[in-house]
Amino acid sequence: MAARPSWEGHLRLSLVTCPVALWPATSEADTIRFNMINPRTNNRIRMQTLDAGTGEEVARSELVKGFQVAKGEYVLFDKEELDAVKLESTRIIDIEKFVPRASIDRLYWDTPYHLVPAGKTGIEAYAVIRAAMEKQNMVAIGRLVMSTRERICAIEIEEGGLVLTTLRTAEEVRGIDQVGFPDLPKPDPKMLQIAEKIVEQQSGDFDPSEFRDRYEDALRALIEDKRKGKPVKPAKPANDDTKVVDLMAALRKSLEGGGGTRQRAERFVAAKAKPKKAGGRTRAA
Numbered sequence: 001m002a003a004r005p006s007w008e009g010h011l012r013l014s015l016v017t018c019p020v021a022l023w024p025a026t027s028e029a030d031t032i033r034f035n036m037i038n039p040r041t042n043n044r045i046r047m048q049t050l051d052a053g054t055g056e057e058v059a060r061s062e063l064v065k066g067f068q069v070a071k072g073e074y075v076l077f078d079k080e081e082l083d084a085v086k087l088e089s090t091r092i093i094d095i096e097k098f099v100p101r102a103s104i105d106r107l108y109w110d111t112p113y114h115l116v117p118a119g120k121t122g123i124e125a126y127a128v129i130r131a132a133m134e135k136q137n138m139v140a141i142g143r144l145v146m147s148t149r150e151r152i153c154a155i156e157i158e159e160g161g162l163v164l165t166t167l168r169t170a171e172e173v174r175g176i177d178q179v180g181f182p183d184l185p186k187p188d189p190k191m192l193q194i195a196e197k198i199v200e201q202q203s204g205d206f207d208p209s210e211f212r213d214r215y216e217d218a219l220r221a222l223i224e225d226k227r228k229g230k231p232v233k234p235a236k237p238a239n240d241d242t243k244v245v246d247l248m249a250a251l252r253k254s255l256e257g258g259g260g261t262r263q264r265a266e267r268f269v270a271a272k273a274k275p276k277k278a279g280g281r282t283r284a285a
Helices: 079-083 123-136 189-201 214-227 247-255 260-271 273-279
Strands: 007-013 016-024 065-070 073-077 092-099 109-117 139-146 149-158 161-167
Touching (some): 007 123, 007 139, 092 123, 092 149, 123 149, 189 247
Antiparallel strands (some): 007 016, 016 109, 092 139, 139 149, 149 161
């Protein structure tokens, strides 16, 4: 299925407006998804909506939404009542302020979209807004309505255009102080020196093409084997090399390139290389 814009409207900075469209910057279309099948008939399973108290089936058209206020107690809403508070889409992304990118904690970043001009009308205004943002090295903060919900968003420069990322709200983000993080000891200077050398050895630029979903590749190889009627061999139990007895010895071994976990990963990729050509696919970076 051809990609479609997720949203179309206008980008507005004060009195400057231009038509734009949001295109999803990520896709899960190629991710493997399984259906529940009855192995005796090879038919898909149809889920039923049953009343938890009586066990009777209820037609979906008869269902309403409810919010639980106490155990077994719900406030019920029909569609018309919920529509009363639905935000009407203004089809406008209003830029409200500009902030340094570093001031936005990465926990708040949510879903990215390519923000592109929609047609030739207003493309000059789009170019002016983008150029001003690039010169000031700032991120625009705005809001838009998507699927009846208002979303805060950040707009930043990308090569040749702009990228809009929806942001999570403060209520959706959990701080590290809420997860019981322990006090960290001061590192041993000699261990720290070795660890810094390991970091230096493994430093480089990020290249997404270097990283693949090995489980996804293995699933595709497994599916291809099953299609061809090949027997599935049970997985061998992995050796547990995560128990560190001597931290200094482990650091020195890592510095010499003796990382067991990395070696196992490399062996796994090499073992799956041939099946991947038969039943896999190349994933876009």
